[in-house]
Amino acid sequence: MPQTPSLFSLSASEAIFRSVEWDKYKEIVEIGSGAYGRVFSAVNRQTNELVAIKTIKLANDEEGIPISVIREITHLRSLKHDNIVGLREVFINDDGCTLCMVMEYVPHDLSGIVNGLNNVLDEAFVKSVMQQLLSALACIHDSGSLHCDLKTSNVFIHANGQVKLGDFNLSRKVHPEEFGVVQHFSRNIITLWYRPPELLVDQFGSSRYGPEVDMWSMGCIFAELLLRSPLFPGNTEVEQLFKIIQLLGTANQRNWPDASKHQTYRDHFSNKVIPNTLRLKFKDFADYSPQIVDLLEKLLKLDPRERISAREALKHPWFNQAPLPKDTSVILPSYLTPFNENWVKQQIKLRQEEAEKQNPKKRKEYPKASTSSSCYNHHELENSYSSCKKKIKQY
Amino acid sequence: TPSRKDQLSENDETNLQLYACQLIQDAGILLELPQTTISHAQIIFHRFYMKKSMKEFCVRHVAMASLFISCKIQETHRSIFHFLQVFIDIIYPELYYISPDIVELLKSHLIRTERYILIELGFTFYNIELPHQYILFVMHILEGHEDLTQTAWNYCNDALRCSVLSLSAKPQVIACGAVYMSAKEHSRVLPENPAWWLLFNTTRDELEFVEKHIKEMYKRPKAVYLNVLND
Numbered sequence: 001m002p003q004t005p006s007l008f009s010l011s012a013s014e015a016i017f018r019s020v021e022w023d024k025y026k027e028i029v030e031i032g033s034g035a036y037g038r039v040f041s042a043v044n045r046q047t048n049e050l051v052a053i054k055t056i057k058l059a060n061d062e063e064g065i066p067i068s069v070i071r072e073i074t075h076l077r078s079l080k081h082d083n084i085v086g087l088r089e090v091f092i093n094d095d096g097c098t099l100c101m102v103m104e105y106v107p108h109d110l111s112g113i114v115n116g117l118n119n120v121l122d123e124a125f126v127k128s129v130m131q132q133l134l135s136a137l138a139c140i141h142d143s144g145s146l147h148c149d150l151k152t153s154n155v156f157i158h159a160n161g162q163v164k165l166g167d168f169n170l171s172r173k174v175h176p177e178e179f180g181v182v183q184h185f186s187r188n189i190i191t192l193w194y195r196p197p198e199l200l201v202d203q204f205g206s207s208r209y210g211p212e213v214d215m216w217s218m219g220c221i222f223a224e225l226l227l228r229s230p231l232f233p234g235n236t237e238v239e240q241l242f243k244i245i246q247l248l249g250t251a252n253q254r255n256w257p258d259a260s261k262h263q264t265y266r267d268h269f270s271n272k273v274i275p276n277t278l279r280l281k282f283k284d285f286a287d288y289s290p291q292i293v294d295l296l297e298k299l300l301k302l303d304p305r306e307r308i309s310a311r312e313a314l315k316h317p318w319f320n321q322a323p324l325p326k327d328t329s330v331i332l333p334s335y336l337t338p339f340n341e342n343w344v345k346q347q348i349k350l351r352q353e354e355a356e357k358q359n360p361k362k363r364k365e366y367p368k369a370s371t372s373s374s375c376y377n378h379h380e381l382e383n384s385y386s387s388c389k390k391k392i393k394q395y
Numbered sequence: 396t397p398s399r400k401d402q403l404s405e406n407d408e409t410n411l412q413l414y415a416c417q418l419i420q421d422a423g424i425l426l427e428l429p430q431t432t433i434s435h436a437q438i439i440f441h442r443f444y445m446k447k448s449m450k451e452f453c454v455r456h457v458a459m460a461s462l463f464i465s466c467k468i469q470e471t472h473r474s475i476f477h478f479l480q481v482f483i484d485i486i487y488p489e490l491y492y493i494s495p496d497i498v499e500l501l502k503s504h505l506i507r508t509e510r511y512i513l514i515e516l517g518f519t520f521y522n523i524e525l526p527h528q529y530i531l532f533v534m535h536i537l538e539g540h541e542d543l544t545q546t547a548w549n550y551c552n553d554a555l556r557c558s559v560l561s562l563s564a565k566p567q568v569i570a571c572g573a574v575y576m577s578a579k580e581h582s583r584v585l586p587e588n589p590a591w592w593l594l595f596n597t598t599r600d601e602l603e604f605v606e607k608h609i610k611e612m613y614k615r616p617k618a619v620y621l622n623v624l625n626d
């Protein structure tokens with residue numbers, strides 16, 4: 001057996017992975033955990049800035065540093081914008097098994113605000129959130145990237161109303177077409193509820209997609225802010241498509257000529273005519289500006305080519321009308337009681353337990369009904385990610 | 396560079412750089428990776444050795460890890476076992492039987508080196524710009540022929556193996572230099588008055604600088620692996 005050139009013994013190399021970084025922080029408190037690792041909040045000793053430290057377990061027997069982490073860090077590094085979560089530093093722990101990302105701490109997220117805050121979200125607040133989000137998205141799209149996982153639990157918000165877009169685990173660069181790169185696009189991006197129809201009908205994931213997919217998700221977030229509940233809460237891909245078509249009507253030559261090319265679409269909707277009921281659904285918002293529905297319609301176009309871009313959406317007249325974004329009267333609570341995804345999960349769990357106490361038999365009969373209501377979980381995302389990974393492996 | 400400070404001769408250093416870039420190129424072709432992924436890997440490799448010495452980090456491992464990272468960044472993912480298989484085939488062509496021990500050892504090196512590179516370069520890979528896109532642009536403007544483009548493209552691939560060019564020259568300059576050499580080789584006359592390279596803000600001196608470096612590289616003997624590691 002030939003000698004493999006060896007440079008460092010396995011144990012000696014560990015010393016390089018610094019962990020002195022942890023000394024820079026004080027008041028380290030665990031605030032959450034997930035499949036990837038644990039999240040801590042801490043205070044920087046020098047700047048007194050409150051930061052969130054996300055730790056990611058690196059399993060040695062897998063494919064090195066996960067591709068999702070590399071994606072997230074490279075995107076956060078390259079994008080500098082007021083409305084994108086700031087990455088302070090990245091280091092690897094002494095044991096060499098944990099990657100730590102130090103990010104700015106943003107207490108609330110939109111899913112918490114939508115579900116938890118009792119006062120009305122006034123038009124100015126919605127406008128302010130949308131404006132900040134669109135300007136962040138315009139910056140991302142200008143740099144040739146896609147976010148690919150826009151949803152309310154990925155939009156973080158400070159107590160002063162400043163919005164920060166986060167979670168770039170699935171985002172990717174789009175190369176210009178002529179650059180000779182064959183890109184394999186995965187269809188399994190974007191959490192189901194926010195997934196645009198062109199990805200739902202396309203069985204083989206062969207088509208290219210672009211910034212339009214993010215704009216559809218923006219439309220869903222916009223509607224969710226107004227309705228205070230998700231717009232299309234589907235459990236399966238087909239159900240998701242049904243929910244979309246029920247609201248926006250069946251596709252025809254005018255509003256989505258490509259629809260009939262797709263087998264899935266033909267199977268379910270070829271002989272049906274369903275009218276567009278979007279304006280009917282949002283008639284309750286009559287005291288808001290009528291422009292609101294106009295923008296929503298432009299974001300939720302069935303045909304991806306007709307969907308408005310982030311830059312165009314920022315120029316929409318709604319943003320220049322009174323009430324202006326700064327006039328909001330919504331006051332967010334201080335960071336001690338964060339309204340975020342974890343909080344929503346806890347609430348759902350509490351509600352389930354209460355329901356169980358009241359009628360324990362019912363749960364036994366329909367064990368699935370209760371789990372399907374807890375839709376704010378990461379399973380969807382993780383499933384989509386792992387199947388995406390499988391696809392890549394197969395390829 | 397850190398390697399030179401570590402008493403490595405210039406000749407050996409260049410030799411190892413060329414060896415590693417050849418290794419990346421060969422493995423990339425066997426793994427059916429696009430040229431962009433391979434070129435990215437070569438640039439990552441050069442950048443890493445601007446910070447660390449070749450006596451400290453084995454060039455084979457760094458070459459391997461650079462390509463591995465580049466695959467992830469360019470979304471052209473390959474499984475780690477496929478990856479190791481290809482590298483073992485190239486590094487130990489005389490082996491009939493690959494024992495699981497070698498695979499395991501190389502894998503642990505790969506994963507470790509990947510971390511070193513990512514931390515050392517601070518995950519800054521978004522600012523890598525390749526000259527290849529400019530070649531197509533130059534050729535489109537000059538209405539060059541396909542063979543001219545292909546030769547220029549090949550020169551471009553080779554230019555990135557040279558650390559001076561891949562680190563310090565602007566991608567436009569490398570692209571123009573490659574086109575300049577390609578036109579000479581095919582004895583094609585490109586517009587001189589006004590000079591075509593002015594379009595890309597380059598000068599004749601810069602083009603000749605690129606040409607000089609690429610020609611120098613061709614004069615060198617075939618690069619071979621040397622074990623220069625400290626214990």
